[in-house]
Amino acid sequence: MASDYAVQIEYLTHTYFTKTEEVTAIRSLSLTVQPGEFVVLVGPSGCGKSTILSLIAGLITPASGRIQLFGDPVNGPSPRIAYMLQKDGLLAWRTVAQNMILGLELRRQATAAAIADTHRLLDEMGLSHVAHHYPHQLSGGMRQRVALVRTLAVRPDLLLLDEPFSALDIQNKIHLEHLLTNVLKEQQKTAILVTHDLEEAIAIGDRVLVIGGRPGQIKYTLPIPADIRALPPLEARAHPSFRSLFSELWREVNRIEKLA
């Protein structure tokens, strides 16, 4: 029977083989993500968060277990997924306008309508005035906004976000969180974010999963209450329950780190 989940992971195990050692990064991990849900992965360094994203993206093949995307098995990179990383990956010799359609070009989807859509997104990000600038002429926050436009331009059903805002100052970070969550809500996209920033996790996620142990497994789940989820990221941080959720998450991440 076809699955109704955006992502369904069952008993996933992954081992890296190097010349000198074998590292089992993930063992027997099961997880489901609902369409439209925003799931955040946090946990100590090296616990396997990025590996989970790479497996979902079909960039690496698991040793065992099963991953389904919108009911279809993952057998390699899927056009339904877009990936955004901490490094913006903008090409220095292309303008902002040319950079933001790169994904569309690679997928042979750079139609006039699709390009017009990216210009609308660029406008929403407050960046129309730099469409003809080159990346070196932009600030870090602007570059990451362009990278976000490029990620959204291909109209992915699932966004995988690996610490996309971690190099930004707090103002830029909250601004980008705001832009991201607005677009995700408007377009009802599913997203999985990896972050080390526990405040960010609570302010923008629907559900936060603490990954830990060696090999990595889900050790703790923190559902974010509906009244916090309804708020923009800055206002969420000022909600009366925010501090106690932060303490709960902090305690769990530290407890798991000590056990590792």
Ligand SMILES: Nc1ncnc2c1ncn2[C@@H]1O[C@H](COP(=O)(O)OP(=O)(O)OP(=O)(O)O)[C@@H](O)[C@H]1O
């Ligand atoms: N290509 C690789 N070859 C060998 N081992 C790897 C490889 N990539 C990751 N690992 C190992 O797998 C484990 C999980 O790594 P992963 O990058 O998924 O963790 P992470 O939780 O994302 O870490 P961080 O928070 O530091 O980015 C670590 O022990 C890491 O050293």
